[in-house]
Amino acid sequence: MFEEPEWVEAAPAIVGLRPVTTQVQAATAPPVKGRKRRHLLATLRALEAASLSQQCPSLPGSDSEEEEEVGRKKRHFQRSSLANVSKEVGKKRKGKCQKQAPFISDSEGKEVERTCHRQAPPLGGISAGEEKGKRKCQEYSYLHPTQSLNSVDQTVHNSRTSTATLDPPKSSRESASPNSSHTLSRKQWRNRQKNKRRHKNKFRPLETQDQVPLKASIEETEVPPAPKSDSQETRAGALRARMTQRLDGARFRYLNEQLYSGPSSAAQCLFQEDPEAFLLYHRGFQRQVKKWPLHPVDRIAKDLRQKPASLVVADFGCGDCRLASSVRNPVHCFDLAALDPRVTVCDMAQVPLEDESVDVAVFCLSLMGTNIRDFLEEANRVLKPGGLLKVAEVSSRFEDIRTFLGAVTKLGFKVIYKDLTNSHFFLFDFEKTGPPRVGPKAQLSGLKLQPCLYKHSSLPKAARCKSSIRKRIEPLES
Numbered sequence: 001m002f003e004e005p006e007w008v009e010a011a012p013a014i015v016g017l018r019p020v021t022t023q024v025q026a027a028t029a030p031p032v033k034g035r036k037r038r039h040l041l042a043t044l045r046a047l048e049a050a051s052l053s054q055q056c057p058s059l060p061g062s063d064s065e066e067e068e069e070v071g072r073k074k075r076h077f078q079r080s081s082l083a084n085v086s087k088e089v090g091k092k093r094k095g096k097c098q099k100q101a102p103f104i105s106d107s108e109g110k111e112v113e114r115t116c117h118r119q120a121p122p123l124g125g126i127s128a129g130e131e132k133g134k135r136k137c138q139e140y141s142y143l144h145p146t147q148s149l150n151s152v153d154q155t156v157h158n159s160r161t162s163t164a165t166l167d168p169p170k171s172s173r174e175s176a177s178p179n180s181s182h183t184l185s186r187k188q189w190r191n192r193q194k195n196k197r198r199h200k201n202k203f204r205p206l207e208t209q210d211q212v213p214l215k216a217s218i219e220e221t222e223v224p225p226a227p228k229s230d231s232q233e234t235r236a237g238a239l240r241a242r243m244t245q246r247l248d249g250a251r252f253r254y255l256n257e258q259l260y261s262g263p264s265s266a267a268q269c270l271f272q273e274d275p276e277a278f279l280l281y282h283r284g285f286q287r288q289v290k291k292w293p294l295h296p297v298d299r300i301a302k303d304l305r306q307k308p309a310s311l312v313v314a315d316f317g318c319g320d321c322r323l324a325s326s327v328r329n330p331v332h333c334f335d336l337a338a339l340d341p342r343v344t345v346c347d348m349a350q351v352p353l354e355d356e357s358v359d360v361a362v363f364c365l366s367l368m369g370t371n372i373r374d375f376l377e378e379a380n381r382v383l384k385p386g387g388l389l390k391v392a393e394v395s396s397r398f399e400d401i402r403t404f405l406g407a408v409t410k411l412g413f414k415v416i417y418k419d420l421t422n423s424h425f426f427l428f429d430f431e432k433t434g435p436p437r438v439g440p441k442a443q444l445s446g447l448k449l450q451p452c453l454y455k456h457s458s459l460p461k462a463a464r465c466k467s468s469i470r471k472r473i474e475p476l477e478s
């Protein structure tokens with residue numbers, strides 16, 4: 001695509017700087033008129049040169065050579081008579097235009113010709129055509145950013161590397177007429193400077209519109225996040241841990257309540273559907289029991305270690321099999337979910353054991369459902385006659401111990417030992433006397449234990465629960 005150099009756009013037609021059209025127009029223009037114009041122009045140039053000699057400041061970089069050239073020309077203008085100057089300038093410019101023409105291709109020539117006609121300004125000042133040209137350039141630079149950038153690059157490069165005095169920007173046309181720069185007039189030089197500036201300005205919108213946002217976006221993506229200080233990270237980590245712990249605590253309390261407030265079949269469904277809930281429940285339970293002075297299972301294990309290791313034990317609601325790990329006895333472990341490979345997953349209301357097959361049946365904090373009777377009857381079934389039933393339960397769950405013990409007795413047991421000394425749990429030993437002494441429809445209200453609920457530590461004390469309930473749950477709090 002043709003790239004229109006701005007120095008052509010801005011070149012004043014009156015000084016004959018229409019390189020392509022000069023050949024045609026020089027032949028057709030009346031000589032007297034042309035001579036007069038040239039004369040007038042030269043006069044103007046001389047006057048301008050005289051004023052410039054006092055105004056023109058030193059320019060930075062490679063422009064100093066151009067400045068020297070201007071200075072030389074100024075001196076020359078001052079020395080020469082106006083008439084001579086006008087002739088010389090006229091000849092030079094005519095010659096220059098004629099020199100440039102052959103190096104421009106047809107298509108370029110026509111385009112440049114059109115440009116010159118269209119944009120030739122009247123004498124002095126910026127014409128409407130020039131303004132139009134400016135607008136066109138701006139439009140062009142937006143429409144053809146790459147070409148504009150290239151031309152700017154070339155301009156910058158040329159201004160740096162140019163050793164010739166007034167080299168115009170190197171476009172294809174310019175490179176075709178390397179000597180033309182030596183014959184540029186002062187006004188041409190000024191126009192060229194103007195055009196250079198315009199080239200630079202042309203570059204600016206591209207930079208601001210396209211490159212700056214890009215830079216900004218790169219910065220946005222590349223700039224790493226401000227490093228957090230150690231203390232910030234520690235605090236964030238601590239807060240996260242605290243929140244996680246709170247959430248786990250809330251879920252544990254919910255699950256615990258579910259286990260105490262419904263039948264074992266419902267608890268079984270709960271953990272079957274959500275095995276993770278079982279893990280969560282046990283984490284919560286372990287957290288609570290760690291605060292106790294003594295874990296009841298350890299006390300039971302201690303008792304068993306004083307008995308023959310040959311005794312077969314059934315652990316109802318074994319949890320993590322801590323009992324089985326603490327004794328040498330064979331232990332059948334039953335629970336709603338398995339935290340350990342030794343666990344047989346089942347509802348302890350129905351364990352897969354033969355009748356009268358075990359010596360010891362253990363319920364350590366596991367009488368949780370509303371069907372406690374089912375559990376105790378199942379234990380009676382699998383226990384050998386004279387077998388040992390050991391129960392450890394949270395002390396606050398018992399409203400009336402005597403009623404409880406009486407109900408257990410009706411199910412074919414005899415109380416042989418009780419320990420109510422511990423602050424957190426009660427311990428009972430029963431001996432199997434025989435099958436249950438009451439039918440399935442008999443009411444055994446003593447077996448109804450209070451649920452063991454865990455209070456929310458962040459609640460105000462008055463809001464937690466009634467004093468009686470609080471009393472019941474206290475053993476599980478520290």
Ligand SMILES: C[S@@+](CC[C@H](N)C(=O)[O-])C[C@H]1O[C@@H](n2cnc3c(N)ncnc32)[C@H](O)[C@@H]1O
Pocket residue numbers: 259264265267285296297316317318319320322334335336337346347348349363364365366367368369
């Ligand atoms: C509080 S934990 C005690 C665990 C263990 N006995 C200990 O002392 O470390 C109660 C356990 O009984 C289990 N459990 C409650 N009801 C059950 C049921 N119907 N069948 C089997 N296990 C049950 C629970 O799943 C839980 O693992």
